[in-house]
Amino acid sequence: MANTYKLIATATAGASTSSLDFTAIPGTYTDLLLKVSGRTTDTSQIRDYFLLRFNSSATGYSRTWLAGYDGSNVTSGAGITETYGFCGGINGFLSLANTFGNAEIYIPSYASSVQKMYNADCSGGYNGTTTYLMNIANVIWDNTAAITSISLFPANGSVSSPSGNWAQNSTAYLYGIKNS
Amino acid sequence: MPNPTKVIVDCSTGISTEVELTDAEVAQREADATAFAAEQAEREAAATAKAAAKASAELKLAALGLTADEIAALSK
Numbered sequence: 001m002a003n004t005y006k007l008i009a010t011a012t013a014g015a016s017t018s019s020l021d022f023t024a025i026p027g028t029y030t031d032l033l034l035k036v037s038g039r040t041t042d043t044s045q046i047r048d049y050f051l052l053r054f055n056s057s058a059t060g061y062s063r064t065w066l067a068g069y070d071g072s073n074v075t076s077g078a079g080i081t082e083t084y085g086f087c088g089g090i091n092g093f094l095s096l097a098n099t100f101g102n103a104e105i106y107i108p109s110y111a112s113s114v115q116k117m118y119n120a121d122c123s124g125g126y127n128g129t130t131t132y133l134m135n136i137a138n139v140i141w142d143n144t145a146a147i148t149s150i151s152l153f154p155a156n157g158s159v160s161s162p163s164g165n166w167a168q169n170s171t172a173y174l175y176g177i178k179n180s
Numbered sequence: 181m182p183n184p185t186k187v188i189v190d191c192s193t194g195i196s197t198e199v200e201l202t203d204a205e206v207a208q209r210e211a212d213a214t215a216f217a218a219e220q221a222e223r224e225a226a227a228t229a230k231a232a233a234k235a236s237a238e239l240k241l242a243a244l245g246l247t248a249d250e251i252a253a254l255s256k
Contacts, residue, residue, distance in 0.1 A: 161212030
């Protein structure tokens with residue numbers, strides 16, 4: 001159970017921001033928690049996704065995920081040795097104006113010398129009535145380095161080649177959690 | 181039109197800076213997007229061809245006298 005829960009830093013997108021990057025993350029916490037309020041600007045997407053990279057690494061991400069959307073649809077899947085870490089759904093440009101998706105990403109033992117993993121919970125409502133998506137994802141990053149930087153990328157519909165931009169005022173909050 | 185930017189927050193100082201992507205980074209993003217679109221089109225074409233082949237096979241089976249239930253049972 002967390003004994004301390006401290007906001008380390010906040011990153012807020014400007015008018016045309018391709019990534020939100022946290023660098024020089026201190027290794028003094030037990031776990032990290034990212035909270036994201038996000039929307040993308042890409043005109044072909046009502047629901048978009050976002051991805052991450054640790055330490056600018058482009059290798060070793062594997063995932064399982066489960067999603068439900070639009071009332072009666074469910075889908076799930078898995079991927080191995082991917083080049084980005086999957087997070088999940090946020091609002092795209094075609095969603096209701098000025099609405100943002102929400103996500104939480106919990107990264108335990110981020111400074112340890114073993115492989116890292118995280119779980120992501122994401123949800124977004126896209127037209128205020130019937131179009132929405134929620135998903136959970138569990139991701140392993142097959143790398144033993146301490147996590148010192150995190151970059152967040154809007155997918156523009158692609159889980160392997162993100163080319164999107166964050167909508168202005170999309171915001172990521174990075175918290176440090178200590179167990180003592 | 182200016183290139184997109186990345187917002188970089190240095191957690192040791194709390195200072196946030198907005199850095200414009202280089203032309204090379206923009207070109208890489210565009211190349212990645214093009215490659216993804218091509219892959220996606222290929223996947224969709226394969227799925228369409230598979231669905232068409234299935235429909236064609238079902239029509240031929242029906243012409244041989246199989247009922248809809250019998251045809252459905254073959255794919256289970």
